[in-house]
Amino acid sequence: MSNYLDYAATAPLREDVLASYLEALRVVGNPSSIHTDGRGTRMLLEDARDRIAAAVNCDRNEVIFTSGGTESDNLAIKGLYWQRNQDAHRPVVVSAYTEHHGVIDPIEWLEKNEGAEIVWLPVSETGVVDLDALAAVLRARGSEVALVSLMWTNNETGVITDIKKVCEIASAFGVPVHSDAVAALGHVPVDFAGSGLTAMSITGHKVGSPIGSGALILSRASKVESLIHGGGQERGLRSGTMNYAGASAFAIAAEKAVAELDDFAAHTSSLVSKLKHAVAAIEGSRFSVGSAVAMPHTAHFTFDGLRSDTLLYLLDEQGFAVSAGSACQAGVARPSHVLIAMGRSEAEASACLRVTIGLGTTSEQIDALIAALGPAIERARAASAV
Ligand SMILES: Cc1ncc(COP(=O)(O)O)c(C=O)c1O
Structure with missing residues (x-):
């Protein structure tokens, strides 16, 4: 039998989550339909929203369901960049090269296609991002910065970033912060409201739910441009028929991981x-x-x-x-x-x-x-x- 010691790549599916997932898959109804069946799956989705909100300490209206961490990272980074460049010229994106490619690649895409200027912050030899350098960049160019994106914990090395401190530094310059908390959820305490973040990416398959469900937590006061246009679901930010069974499994798994x-x-x-x-x-x-x-x-x-x-x-x-x-x-x-x-x-x-x-x-x-x-x-x- 294999000794599975690669939980950070994807965690084993929880048996009880699988059971509720199968049950949810058997329930028919588009959550946007107004008939009883549609309202049934809408209830599953809204219950999942409540549970995710409780697991990461945010408001239920701040949960935008997505297909996972990569999509959430893209929505936060490109969406904030476009939003912040509507009324002013803010080409600078600040991050670190220790990020997951789900963050690095959309930032580099913005550089190549949208004229973004990237500032990669220095990192110590033990993997800690230099927050004095972050403060220095913001002092020098704060009014030109679209966003800061720094991960809550590193998926390769495990190093934890002091996200609260990052947000304290950035808020003095009115700069929004996004954090990829995909590797953090269920492994260290994650408190969205207490962090000061504008946006945070999470995904289900790192905490024992099926691959393909995640969320962007976006503060109520903030706006981002949508990447996907269509039926206007999820606050108009993520069109497409909602994956109620996946969201429900994700929420149950997140709740359990946080309790443990x-x-x-x-x-x-x-x-x-x-x-x-x-x-x-x-x-x-x-x-x-x-x-x-x-x-x-x-x-x-x-x-x-x-x-x-x-x-x-x-x-x-x-x-x-x-x-x-x-x-x-x-x-x-x-x-x-x-x-x-x-x-x-x-x-x-x-x-x-x-x-x-x-x-x-x-x-x-x-x-x-x-x-x-x-x-x-x-x-x-x-x-x-x-
Ligand atoms: C830190 C981090 N961000 C983003 C992702 C991508 O998440 P998903 O696989 O849900 O798209 C991963 C997955 O390995 C990750 O570890």
């Missing part, structure tokens, strides 16, 4: 610390984020003298599903852009291992990984030496 946060932190941090301790004894290994504050379930390492794809292949052969945490496009492993942004060499950024776990991970699975890791690293090093 304390248990999750206690269980995963003790397993991660066991793994870190064992890996520290391997020569040429490095824990990627040093003493930076990070999510409890993420362990990210680099190993001298090997390539991640070889190591992943060897571990997969022995039944371990782990990842490099780096972008993998068309089956080609690339150096991690996150580690490169943290100042690491291409060789180091191509020699990563990310282990991400959950409440379902057992101590025996971590012991088995530890036992397999030493020989797999040796073989991967031997392979890269030829």
Whole structure:
């Protein structure tokens, strides 16, 4: 049986969520129809909105259902950019190159197609974004900044950003902040109202619901331009027949993940610390984020003298599903852009291992990984030496 240790890529579907999802799929009705059946599925959708709002502490009207994190990131970034450039010239977008491609790529698209100017903030060697540099950029160019986008937690390294501080800095200049909280939801406390954010992206498949449902949380006071035009659903910001079954499953999963946060932190941090301790004894290994504050379930390492794809292949052969945490496009492993942004060499950024776990991970699975890791690293090093 496979040892699934790649929860950050996608978390296992929760059994109880699957049961309610199947039940919801059997209910017929377009949530926009006025007949009884339509009102039935509308109720499922609105109940999901309430539950998501409670899980992230926002107003129910601030929840815009989408297909997932990537769509939410695009809606927030392009939508805010266009909105903010309607009444003034604000071409600057501030972010960091440690972001997920769901954020980096729409920003680069705006640069290429809409004349945006990007400021990538410096990042420390442990993956922490330099907030003094953020303040300096805003002092110098605040009136020209369309938005700041910084993720709540990094999906590769686990590092946590002080989003409240980011919002405090930006609000002094009247600049809206978007945060990709896809990796954070259900893994660390996420409080939209308490953060000061304008917009926040979340997705369901990282907390145990089926892939294909997410949300953009958008503050009531804020407007964004829509990317998708049609029937005007979801405050006119996301046209298309609403996926009530997906939204419902997402909401139940998010609610459960948030309720489990304390248990999750206690269980995963003790397993991660066991793994870190064992890996520290391997020569040429490095824990990627040093003493930076990070999510409890993420362990990210680099190993001298090997390539991640070889190591992943060897571990997969022995039944371990782990990842490099780096972008993998068309089956080609690339150096991690996150580690490169943290100042690491291409060789180091191509020699990563990310282990991400959950409440379902057992101590025996971590012991088995530890036992397999030493020989797999040796073989991967031997392979890269030829
Ligand atoms: C930080 C982060 N943002 C965005 C996404 C994209 O989310 P989705 O797969 O729901 O489009 C992911 C998924 O890996 C992620 O980890």
